[in-house]
Amino acid sequence: MCPRCHSTDLGFEAATGRGIVYSYAFLHHPRHPAFDYPVLAALVELDEGVRLMTNLVDVDPLDVRVGLPVEVTFADTAGGGVVPVFRPVSGEPGRGSS
Amino acid sequence: MSTGASIVGIGRTEWSKDAGRSETQLAAEAILDALGDAGLEAADVDGLVSYTIDPVEETELVRALGTPLVNWSSRVPYGGGGSQGVLLHAMAAVVSGAADVVVAYRAIRARSKSRFGSAQVTGRPTSSHAGTTASQWCTPFGVVTPAAWMSLNAVRYMHASGATSEDFGRAVVQLRAYAATNPWAHFFGRPITLEDHQASRWIAEPAIRLFDCCQETDGAAAIVITRDDRAAHTRAPVAIAAAASCAVFEEEIASNHYTADLAVMDGSVALAERLFSSGISRSDVDVAMIYDAFTPILLMQLEALGFCERGEARHFIADGNLGPSGSLPCNTNGGLIGEGYIHGMNLTLEAVRQLRGQAPNQVAAARTALVSASRTGVLLTGPGTVSP
Numbered sequence: 356m357c358p359r360c361h362s363t364d365l366g367f368e369a370a371t372g373r374g375i376v377y378s379y380a381f382l383h384h385p386r387h388p389a390f391d392y393p394v395l396a397a398l399v400e401l402d403e404g405v406r407l408m409t410n411l412v413d414v415d416p417l418d419v420r421v422g423l424p425v426e427v428t429f430a431d432t433a434g435g436g437v438v439p440v441f442r443p444v445s446g447e448p449g450r451g452s453s
Numbered sequence: 454m455s456t457g458a459s460i461v462g463i464g465r466t467e468w469s470k471d472a473g474r475s476e477t478q479l480a481a482e483a484i485l486d487a488l489g490d491a492g493l494e495a496a497d498v499d500g501l502v503s504y505t506i507d508p509v510e511e512t513e514l515v516r517a518l519g520t521p522l523v524n525w526s527s528r529v530p531y532g533g534g535g536s537q538g539v540l541l542h543a544m545a546a547v548v549s550g551a552a553d554v555v556v557a558y559r560a561i562r563a564r565s566k567s568r569f570g571s572a573q574v575t576g577r578p579t580s581s582h583a584g585t586t587a588s589q590w591c592t593p594f595g596v597v598t599p600a601a602w603m604s605l606n607a608v609r610y611m612h613a614s615g616a617t618s619e620d621f622g623r624a625v626v627q628l629r630a631y632a633a634t635n636p637w638a639h640f641f642g643r644p645i646t647l648e649d650h651q652a653s654r655w656i657a658e659p660a661i662r663l664f665d666c667c668q669e670t671d672g673a674a675a676i677v678i679t680r681d682d683r684a685a686h687t688r689a690p691v692a693i694a695a696a697a698s699c700a701v702f703e704e705e706i707a708s709n710h711y712t713a714d715l716a717v718m719d720g721s722v723a724l725a726e727r728l729f730s731s732g733i734s735r736s737d738v739d740v741a742m743i744y745d746a747f748t749p750i751l752l753m754q755l756e757a758l759g760f761c762e763r764g765e766a767r768h769f770i771a772d773g774n775l776g777p778s779g780s781l782p783c784n785t786n787g788g789l790i791g792e793g794y795i796h797g798m799n800l801t802l803e804a805v806r807q808l809r810g811q812a813p814n815q816v817a818a819a820r821t822a823l824v825s826a827s828r829t830g831v832l833l834t835g836p837g838t839v840s841p
Contacts, residue, residue, distance in 0.1 A: 438594070
């Protein structure tokens with residue numbers, strides 16, 4: 356239910372897939388065999404205002420910072436599904452920009 | 454000043470890494486210890502309260518204790534964040550007359566049964582009974598431990614405040630110094646230096662190192678609560694001067710990632726507003742127990758509770774304020790990081806010991822104690838020094 360208007364008419368909306376890194380962490384321990392370590396976890400805030408947990412991919416660890424502009428890509432899961440993950444927006448300044 | 458209810462007994466089992474017996478037995482042992490401390494018997498108990506996440510069934514517990522009649526029972530959600538909520542529930546029960554003598558308990562085998570901090574990808578129901586409500590959004594991305602959930606908030610806090618791992622380390626050095634002289638503590642006799650902290654391995658970089666993590670502990674704690682008029686006939690009553698439990702919109706349990714500003718613990722802001730509207734002010738607090746599952750939330754609570762300004766906790770700690778001669782001696786048992794993790798209830802036990810003058814790291818003339826489990830908390834006032 357929408358907490359603001361109490362509507363139950365919920366559905367999906369297309370998003371641009373762009374946002375910024377709100378927070379992040381390199382997870383080292385404890386480990387689970389399903390994942391490669393360190394796991395690069397991030398909270399990404401989409402341009403539409405939604406914040407979601409995800410992973411960052413295709414990024415130099417030294418470039419990871421709060422505020423990094425990112426865009427969505429999709430990763431396969433072991434169960435045959437896909438999940439949204441994020442990479443730096445192409446053309447963004449690289450290492451040392453923070 | 455009192456809400457009308459007092460703590461009249463505290464009890465515990467030993468803290469260990471392998472208790473070798475069930476949570477039900479641990480709870481029963483801790484409750485008998487607390488009743489003995491209060492000068493009461495199992496037959497006097499007619500109320501029970503614990504955490505929703507606690508595995509001990511009320512029905513089995515009373516069959517162990519021989520309690521003839523339970524008139525009232527309750528459970529508090531929010532995992533360890535709800536650990537002080539049991540005192541609000543107990544206070545409401547005895548002041549309303551729903552029960553006369555309430556026992557609050559928490560029994561846990563966080564090390565020997567299923568490691569509390571381990572990586573788990575299945576079997577966490579989406580309810581407060583599992584200690585978190587939003588883990589299904591974290592699991593696909595490998596964010597599958599309490600440290601991992603908390604680290605995202607902590608890194609945002611570091612970004613907002615400028616706090617570093619060394620700042621967290623200075624808090625841990627103090628906690629471990631307290632633990633080193635507390636015989637109950639896992640780290641009894643084992644203080645560390647800042648260099649030791651900085652050399653401990655990363656758990657969640659750049660926020661949480663190994664020495665920033667609380668202990669996975671086996672054991673049980675219990676607290677006996679009754680009305681002030683009855684408490685007046687017991688040996689060492691500690692008044693519940695204020696009790697509060699605050700659930701803020703969009704705040705999740707443990708995996709709490711959706712409030713507007715993750716650098717601020719909104720539940721603690723609300724908690725402080727409730728507690729300090731009691732007539733007791735922050736400057737009255739002689740000793741504080743602040744839920745330290747991981748070091749960053751200790752700093753975040755210091756700010757949210759109003760003991761220092763936003764971003765100032767690192768300076769507050771560097772100035773020695775959490776130490777025995779500081780303005781706010783804090784987690785004088787070593788905290789959950791230094792003493793052990795009975796899911797927050799051992800912090801309440803330490804507050805009571807301080808107010809009775811029985812703590813191993815005794816704060817001189819401690820009359821008022823704060824216990825904060827971030828969103829639930831109490832202000833307690835003591836009877837003065839009591840002979841052991």
